[in-house]
Amino acid sequence: MKIKSSRLYWFLKFVNSIVKLYPLFRLKQIKNPSVDKTILIFTSLAIFSDHLLIESVLAKFLRKKNIKVFIVLCDKQMHLCHSSDRYSFANNMNSEASTDKKQKQICNSCSATKEIFENFVDFNTLNYSEGINYYDSNDLKIPHNMKEFIDSGFIRFSATSEDSELKSLPDWIKSKYEKSALLSFKASYGLIKKYNPDIVIAHHGIYVPQGIVQYVSSILDKTFYSWHFGYRKQTLIFSKGNTYHKEMVDVEKSQFDLNWDEDKRLTIMNYLISRQTGKNDWIYFNRNAVNLDLDKFDIVGKTIITFYTSVDWDAALHFPSSLYKSQFEFIEDLIENFRNFKDLILVIRIHPAEITGSNPAFVSSENYINALNPSQNVKVIPATSKVSSYDLAKVSKAVIVYNTKLGIELPPFEIPVIVGGDCWIKNKGFSFDIDKERTIEYYLKNIDNLIVKPYQVELALKFAYYFYFERCIDCPELVSAGNKFQIKLDNNYLNFKNHGFDLITDRIISKSDVTQSE
Numbered sequence: 001m002k003i004k005s006s007r008l009y010w011f012l013k014f015v016n017s018i019v020k021l022y023p024l025f026r027l028k029q030i031k032n033p034s035v036d037k038t039i040l041i042f043t044s045l046a047i048f049s050d051h052l053l054i055e056s057v058l059a060k061f062l063r064k065k066n067i068k069v070f071i072v073l074c075d076k077q078m079h080l081c082h083s084s085d086r087y088s089f090a091n092n093m094n095s096e097a098s099t100d101k102k103q104k105q106i107c108n109s110c111s112a113t114k115e116i117f118e119n120f121v122d123f124n125t126l127n128y129s130e131g132i133n134y135y136d137s138n139d140l141k142i143p144h145n146m147k148e149f150i151d152s153g154f155i156r157f158s159a160t161s162e163d164s165e166l167k168s169l170p171d172w173i174k175s176k177y178e179k180s181a182l183l184s185f186k187a188s189y190g191l192i193k194k195y196n197p198d199i200v201i202a203h204h205g206i207y208v209p210q211g212i213v214q215y216v217s218s219i220l221d222k223t224f225y226s227w228h229f230g231y232r233k234q235t236l237i238f239s240k241g242n243t244y245h246k247e248m249v250d251v252e253k254s255q256f257d258l259n260w261d262e263d264k265r266l267t268i269m270n271y272l273i274s275r276q277t278g279k280n281d282w283i284y285f286n287r288n289a290v291n292l293d294l295d296k297f298d299i300v301g302k303t304i305i306t307f308y309t310s311v312d313w314d315a316a317l318h319f320p321s322s323l324y325k326s327q328f329e330f331i332e333d334l335i336e337n338f339r340n341f342k343d344l345i346l347v348i349r350i351h352p353a354e355i356t357g358s359n360p361a362f363v364s365s366e367n368y369i370n371a372l373n374p375s376q377n378v379k380v381i382p383a384t385s386k387v388s389s390y391d392l393a394k395v396s397k398a399v400i401v402y403n404t405k406l407g408i409e410l411p412p413f414e415i416p417v418i419v420g421g422d423c424w425i426k427n428k429g430f431s432f433d434i435d436k437e438r439t440i441e442y443y444l445k446n447i448d449n450l451i452v453k454p455y456q457v458e459l460a461l462k463f464a465y466y467f468y469f470e471r472c473i474d475c476p477e478l479v480s481a482g483n484k485f486q487i488k489l490d491n492n493y494l495n496f497k498n499h500g501f502d503l504i505t506d507r508i509i510s511k512s513d514v515t516q517s518e
Contacts, residue, residue, distance in 0.1 A: 005090035005102060010047070010109040017049035017113040020481075023489050024056055024121045037509070038068040038195060040126070042188065042202040042213045045083055046073055046117055047110035050487050051203050054227070054236065056122055057477075057489065058201070061501040065509060070126045072191060073114045074209065076107045077128040077183050079176035082207050083110065085157050085359050096172050131190030132183060140189060144219070146181045146212060152317065153177045153208035159362035161316035161326050177208055184209035188216040199223045199508060205243030206317065214243065223511050229487075230472035231405075232271070233282050233480060237471055238504060238514035245317055248424040248467065253459070256428075256466035260458070268465040272409050276390045282480065282487075305447070306347045306392045307334060307400040309365050310421075311354055322422055323434060327402045328368060330420045334400070335374045337440045344444060346378045349392055351404065354383035398432075398443075398450050407431065408467060411460035416450035418443050428463055430456035470515045475500030 039062060043055045059069045074081070080103060086093065089102045118125045134140075154177050155161050158169060188209070192200065202213040205226030217224035218241075228237045228244055239247045258264065274280045312327050324330040331348075338346045348369060354361040366382045381387055389406060393399055393415050401407040402421035410417050411430045418432045420440070425431045432443060432450055443450065452460070477493035477500065480486065493499070507514040 004085075004087045007105055010105055013047050013049070014109040014113050017047060017052065018116060020049040020053050020488060021056070021117060021121050023491070024053070024060075035066050035068055037066075037199075038070070038197040039199045039201065039508075040070050040072055040191060040195060040197040042072045042200065042210070044072065044074050044128075044184075044202070044209050044213075045081060045110060046114040047083055047106070048203075049113070050229075052113070052117065053487065053489065054478075055201070055203070056117075057501055058505065059122060059124070061499070061505045062509070065505060067505075067509060070124050070195065070197075071122055072126045072131075072187075073117070073128070074110070074187070075114065075127040075129050076111055077132065077187065078180040078209065079103065079183075080153070080157065080173070080180050081209060082153070082156075082204075086159055086362065087359065093170055093173060096170070099173070126191055126195070128183070128187035131187035131192075131194070133190070134194045135186040135190035138190075138193070140186075140193060142189075142219070144185060144215075146178075146185060146215065149206070149208055149211035149215065150174070150177050150181045152206055152211060153181070155313050155316050156207055156359065159313050159359050161312050162328055162363040162368070163326075165363055181208050181212055184212040185216060188213045189220070192216060192220050192222060197222065199225065199511065201225045201227065201508070203227055205239070206245065211243070225508055225514070229282055231281055231283050232468060232472050232474075233280055234475050234478050234500075235282075235472035236475055236478075236500065236504065238473070238508070240511075240513055244471070248471075249422050249426065251424070251428075251463075251466075253429060256463045256470075258462055258466060258470070260462060264465055264469075265461060267469065268461055269412065271468060272412055272464060275409055276388065302345045303343065303447070304345045304347055304392075304396045305398050305400060305444075306349060306396040308349050308389060308402075308404050308406050309351050309354075310402050310404045311351050311357060311361050312363065312365065313359070313361065314353075314357075317422075323436070324421065327421065330402055331365070331369060332372060334420070334440060335369065335372050335378060337444060338378055339375045340441075341444050342375070342377055344377060344447065346374075347381060347392060347396070348378065349381045349387070349389055350383040350385075352383050352385075356383075397447055408460075408464050411452050412457060412464060414452045414457060416452055418450075424467070425460070425463065428459065430460040430463070470517060473500050473504055473514060473516055475504075477501065 041055050041059055043052055046052055059071055062069045083106050089099050093099055154174050158166055200217040200222050202210045204210040205214040214224055224241055226239050226243045230237050237244050350365045366380055369380055393410050398416040398418055399410060400418045401423050403423045407417045407423045407425045416432060419426045420434050426433050477490050478487050479490050481488040504514055
């Protein structure tokens with residue numbers, strides 16, 4: 001990850017942004033119409049070219065429908081942000097001055113992209129400094145608590161939620177996130193108060209600054225939408241009122257109790273099968289998986305329970321209902337319980353994204369587990385392994401998840417899923433949820449009684465269809481330009497009869513939930 005700290009890396013990020021945005025240079029600029037409805041889109045970080053591309057197209061589709069739209073960008077106001085992480089600084093955080101120098105490098109590349117964007121792509125932009133000045137000049141002091149967002153930004157920067165590692169980092173790193181959160185708050189609050197938009201949009205809805213935008217919107221009682229790239233190729237997710245990470249936890253049965261037919265069943269079953277190779281997905285971390293060799297792991301003929309970890313910093317969102325403080329605490333409880341169940345085998349599959357993700361986990365779950373000195377009936381499959389997670393599920397009596405989305409995919413195949421954290425399938429009627437009464441020990445004692453009943457299979461299929469096909473909105477105008485989220489506009493997208501952005505903008509303008517169906 002040392003390349004991430006180089007000047008060349010951030011220069012290439014800038015060049016890539018311009019290449020991605022070039023098709024928009026040629027589009028006719030649509031001036032803000034004189035209408036009552038106004039929308040602010042907080043892009044914030046221009047260096048994220050794929051995000052800026054999505055939000056630019058979104059703005060153009062909204063303006064075509066007679067909506068006044070401003071795109072908000074940071075103009076070097078934050079000390080650390082979503083672009084910052086320990087790998088950007090080559091893990092060298094002993095000197096505040098050296099870190100400031102690296103952050104300046106990031107800000108310069110981001111600002112250079114911003115200036116080209118403002119001059120050639122979209123003239124209707126607002127800057128953080130305007131919001132900060134408005135906030136300060138109008139003395140808009142109100143009580144606010146941004147600890148959740150500061151902590152999440154700090155954890156993402158650190159690439160771990162492990163407490164001792166967080167405490168070992170210099171105090172000034174978290175202090176910079178506190179200052180950045182305050183400036184993001186002032187910028188968001190000032191701009192929303194000044195322009196009084198009907199709707200606010202921001203990517204992701206967590207961390208700094210995006211989580212702050214969501215928080216301020218709720219304080220000021222503004223309709224808010226967060227967005228994210230979908231899991232299927234050529235799809236986007238928009239969530240009303242919160243980040244979809246949290247909003248999906250609270251989805252109720254009535255929302256995914258769809259009019260069900262054989263076409264929907266076949267569609268979701270075929271897609272879930274394709275997930276095993278990732279051929280239809282933008283997001284996949286083990287594309288060239290290999291078949292499981294049971295003999296190699298000495299688990300032939302034994303009762304296997306597989307635990308699938310999440311990337312720990314990505315699993316560290318705060319939920320009031322959480323039984324465990326962190327995935328690490330859950331792992332400790334899990335390993336302690338298996339000391340008393342020697343007739344069961346616990347296979348722990350470390351998430352491949354610990355090493356293949358854009359922000360790799362700094363604390364290895366494998367090392368953490370080994371340091372707990374687990375009993376002989378605990379087997380660890382490292383993040384480097386190409387073993388298929390799906391093959392493991394097929395030979396397991398049950399599986400355990402903390403909050404990985406793999407939990408969605410297994411109940412449709414009658415595989416029992418025990419939920420330890422705030423996984424989206426929790427409380428949906430087809431998972432086995434750990435709580436104060438039904439503990440890990442309870443489920444291990446009753447492992448033979450964990451059966452996914454036919455009505456639960458149907459519930460699980462409906463929920464999977466709801467997420468992957470109702471919430472992930474088809475956008476044929478977007479095509480892949482590389483791995484994971486790298487996208488570009490189809491060269492002929494203006495000639496398309498059906499645009500995903502038409503559906504998305506119609507839903508946003510009417511302040512409705514953004515779903516594929518009415």
